[in-house]
Amino acid sequence: MTRRREPPWPREPVEEAQEILAQRAAQRRQPEPPPPPPAEPGGPERLKRTFTFSVEAVEALEALRYQARKQGDKVTYGELLDEAILELARARKLV
Secondary structure, three states: OOOOOOOOOOOOOHHHHHHHHHHHHHHHOOOOOOOOOOOOOOOOOOOOOOOOOOHHHHHHHHHHHHHHHHOOOOOOHHHHHHHHHHHHHHHOOOO
């Protein structure tokens, strides 16, 4: 009868082994991405949303952006929409 060899490391209780495995898994995880940069000082707070527009609205938005770029302004869709929404709110005397 051959004698069974013991492993070179000590046996650990199940809870301790699970804790070690959890620590190793945490080390392998990717680091969290850095937080977004803070808003410009004194600038308005921005919120990110998703909207659906009609084809006509998107074409008008593209035309406005193209016109602004021809004049040398680099504007984003968000800036154009921000301006348009505030103009509509003023026209309806909401702001």
